[in-house]
Amino acid sequence: xxxxxxxxxxxxxxxxxxxxxxxxxxxxxxxxxxxxxxxxxxxxxxxxxxxxxxxxxxxxxxxxxxxxxxxxxxxxxxxxxxxxxxxxxx
Amino acid sequence: xxxxxxxxxxxxxxxxxxxxxxxxxxxxxxxxxxxxxxxxxxxxxxxxxxxxxxxxxxxxxxxxxxxxxxxxxxxxxxxxxxxxxxxxxx
Numbered sequence: 001x002x003x004x005x006x007x008x009x010x011x012x013x014x015x016x017x018x019x020x021x022x023x024x025x026x027x028x029x030x031x032x033x034x035x036x037x038x039x040x041x042x043x044x045x046x047x048x049x050x051x052x053x054x055x056x057x058x059x060x061x062x063x064x065x066x067x068x069x070x071x072x073x074x075x076x077x078x079x080x081x082x083x084x085x086x087x088x089x090x
Numbered sequence: 091x092x093x094x095x096x097x098x099x100x101x102x103x104x105x106x107x108x109x110x111x112x113x114x115x116x117x118x119x120x121x122x123x124x125x126x127x128x129x130x131x132x133x134x135x136x137x138x139x140x141x142x143x144x145x146x147x148x149x150x151x152x153x154x155x156x157x158x159x160x161x162x163x164x165x166x167x168x169x170x171x172x173x174x175x176x177x178x179x180x
Contacts (some may be wrong), residue, residue, distance in 0.1 A: 041134060042134075043134035043137055044131060044132075044133035044134055044169050047133055047158045047160070047169035047170075047171060048160075048167065048169050050158060050169075051158075051160040051167050051169060052167070055167070063158070065156075066155075066156035066157070066158055066171075067156070068137045068140060068141075068153070068156055068173065069141075070137070070138075070141040077138065077141050077142070077145070079134050079137035079141060080137075081137060081156075081171075083158065
């Protein structure tokens with residue numbers, strides 16, 4: 001999985017709309033792609049952020065790929081998702 | 091997203107291990123691919139099932155693709171994931 005970087009949005013406890021706004025800000029800083037990352041219980045929320053971003057920007061974004069993985073926390077496997085989204089130039 | 095079919099495993103309230111076993115049974119019935127589908131809170135669990143299946147079958151399976159989507163339930167967007175896994179012939 002990717003090393004955390006400025007265009008990686010780690011989804012946590014904030015409302016979905018906050019992460020959507022962050023994604024738009026990242027695009028406005030000049031990044032062509034953002035990666036929406038969620039782990040554990042935030043995997044579904046990362047998909048929520050993606051869906052809300054698409055609802056907001058519509059044809060302005062496209063899905064590049066979705067990676068799923070896991071890491072060990074103690075004896076448990078924690079699920080991870082990384083959703084890569086690209087800004088489309090109109 | 092796919093129409094539910096015999097090789098689509100819809101992840102719900104059962105333990106992860108049950109869905110892993112179901113996936114193995116589907117492969118043993120002769121399907122080359124299974125689709126692990128989760129929606130809402132079960133999106134993360136679908137990734138858990140994928141990770142547990144890979145831990146179990148190791149090089150015997152490979153990820154084909156991951157689709158994410160949503161559907162409307164009332165006024166909310168419910169997230170959906172479909173994880174397509176292929177059996178690798180040794």
